[in-house]
Amino acid sequence: MANKITDMSKIRKVIKFYCNGKSKLFISSYLSLSRNTVKKYISLFEVLGLNFELIDQKIDAELELLFSQTSVEAISPRLQTLYAFFPKMERELKKVGVTVQHMWEQYIAVNPDGYRTSQFHYHYNIWGKRVNPVMHMNHKAGDKMYVDYAGKTLSIIDIDTGEVKEVQFFVAILGASQYTYAEASMSQQKENFVDSVENAMRFFEGTPAAIVPDNLKSAVIKSSRFEPTINETLADLAEHYETTILPARAYRPRDKSLVEGAVKILYRRIYVTIKETKFFSLEELNQQIWDLLDSHSNRKLTGRPYSRFELFLEDEKEKLRPLPQDRFEIKYQSFATVMQNGHVQLSQDKNYYSVPYQYVKKKAKLLYTKSTVEIYYKYNRIAVHPRNYKPYVYTTTPEHLASTHQFVAQWSAARFIEWANNIDESVGEYIMQIIESRNHPEQAYKNCLGILNFEKKVGRQRLINACRRALDFKIYNFKTIQNILENNLDHIDFDQEP
Template sequence: MSKIRKILRMYHHGRSIMSIAAQTDASRNTVKKYLTAFKDSGFAFDEVNALNDKELEDLFGKSKEKAPSGMMLSMLRCFPHVDKELKRVGVNRQILWKEYYKEFPDGYKYSQFCFYFNQWKARVNPVMHIDHKAGDKLYVDFAGQKMSITDKETGEIIEVEIFVAILGASQLTYVEAVMSQQKEDFVTACEHTLQYIGGVPDAIVPDNLKAAVTKSSRFEPTLNETFEDFADHYGTTILPARAYRPRDKALVEGAVRIMYTRIYAPLRKAIFHSLKELNEAIRVELELHNNLLLQGRNYSRRQQFEEIERHVLAPLPVLSYELKKQFHATVMKNGHVCLGPDKHYYSVPYRFIGKKIKLLYSSASVEAFYHYERIAMHKRTRGAHLYTTEDDHMASAHQFVTDWSKDKFLGWAASIHEDVRLYIHNIFDRKRHAEQAYKSCLGILGFSRKVGNERLILACRRGLSYGIYNYNTINMILEKNMDQYEDSLFAGELPMPDHDNIRGEDYYK
């Protein structure tokens, strides 16, 4: 084709046939044949030079005894524009053919237009045809165009995402409106899809959105941990489409385009005040779509699914997937770890004190993991600043606390004084589990060795009068020598200082 372009360019510049033949290393008859075909086409040099190599072959190639007509060339020049416009929302071949036919009234009819466009498309952009096996893949994606709901009170229009899923073999389709493309909404929509089709395919093929793929890669993409856990629960595999390769999920891309016509268009004038209302309306249109006969066939997507695909899907598990979130925290010295979102404390075995662990929590449970091993599991409790403790976890393996108990500390305190015993008893009463008070009691009773029993008794007496029961209170009393205050001073009977600015009671008589 480059030689043909060179021949036409030299002829356009006024070179003779002999000169052109010598410069291009071609015979004079060959040059004459190409120039004759060029003159018969009726096009200017600039127009022919703008054609691509395949279009030049159609005009000058050896396989063509007759050069294509001007009508053919006019249509070929339209195809790049047609290919580009087909990517727009709501545009189809019928619309573009009407535009072409309006410009060229003597042009090709619709069926020929589509036939030649398919041939052109196959030449300039060849693709591999994929035969989908029953029960093999479920393709999932979000539509590019959003739908909306309207707040009944404020009138605010809220845009929502549209999730689309389609089975490869039967083309049974599922559509659902969700609030966002976040993993919680994405995983929930995938679960609703499996419940809708009543089974589990061998693989789920998502796009490279963050809810499914944390890091995309041509060879080994990193899956989102939650989505991977979802797939493990249902016994399926995640096969992400390659980044920037829409053909890997062409089926769901086509389903999205159909949904614009079958769901978006019928509902475009309706107003919905909640996600539930919108999804109910979508389900009605979706059933019509799945029960509509396929073009050129005497069966629908639903019929095809029931006949060839339903029985090959794996059964759904007994329990639905419970969406889990994760939180990383360090085990405290009392053998508990804090779940940050709830500010609630859960016990783990003592040997993990000081270790950084991962908490996986759902609406009902909290699981603690260390190096991929589950070390504890609790029922989720949302009370802030409270403790959930399992007795087996608190039975420490450390030798220096194996003989600690509530009775031991109370006996130790009673040997000092009854006020000390009462203060220690109140500390235990305010803890959900006795072991949570051990270190506080150990620190308080340890003051008997540092400051003596007398000061400790007075400090505990002061603490009882405050009604505050913890180690920090006793420590503050001793540090500030508050245990040495006179009882009358502490009770509020402070002496009046002598000062010139103080008028005294006689001033007001």
């Protein structure tokens, strides 16, 4: 094991000296390596298109795979030509319908003396494992978005209390381009998780064919090798965005390798940079994350002449499905029995919503979002209302009420005053005085209705006379008008009384 580490250490020094402009002769002499060995490592380094930073980031096991003497054949011009073709081939394979066979046909058409199909496949696999041993896996553009949380948390400081709060680090990555989104959130609970997944799709400006979460509790209720149970809220999100949830298969590391690889890279490029910085809000922390993420996305991919962002723009963005116009809203549920007045209570806000009157005394299910309340009876939606956050308020659709209730629902001060004025100005004045004498107009509505109904019982003129007499007494209530009419006081001229 010690010899292996020494060998890998020398390889790092070979590449470092070479990148710093040292000659092969100097490197050979200084490191006590043969010139052919130095030449072989430098040739492979050039063919793979790497740089020293990427070499230095790799662990010894990865370096051994890259530079193993047993796996590296002499770098002939023929092999160099083949390796130079592979980056283009890898991009093309991300397109729907393109196969390795198609790419070999393109290669052999330009290079008639090139490698046959079996050797072509062999060298492509070797090249892929060397350039990126963890992430080498063919992904179709626009097909999958992988999501997960990093194991390590970040933190923010409450500016009022000084309390340090741990926050989660969410990562989403598109399979084909490796274009990545990241953000900090307060928890891994379903509300925060769904918001983060949606934010990722809004960032990518499109919807993938499938979303692949790890088996998080916020995503998967019950893991299964054959048919995992998806969290209902996440399933609703998928329906809203017309996509599919495909949880990573349990005990299948390759299903998770892409997003886990992205997390490892972001550890180096984001965590290390901000770990000593103090942030006093989630917004401040996320802005720093996004600034560093932009730099990460524009770096050239290992062994490729293009960045994640360039690959996304050229190959993957157009394959994503259009976003819906409206953002997704999480649905919550509660149950309530329809009251005698044809309304159900949303206990969360302590307010009331109408349903058709035939559902009185039935048990209803309420599904509500930030903006809407839907009411169901036996899986059928029977009412929908805009959500009202003001407590103890009735939100009523007139058509829901029985005919008698509809009449009551139309009561208002203006309606009673208008009705009274149509009889006579004195009746209108009396009704207005009744309404103004109460702490709340609705307290007077039954009084007003009773008084105005006297028109049908005793006639218009008697009601007018009774209101004039009551106005003179400055007594404003239903019983005053009733007493005047029952005692025929409306027939007596007020000026003639003793």
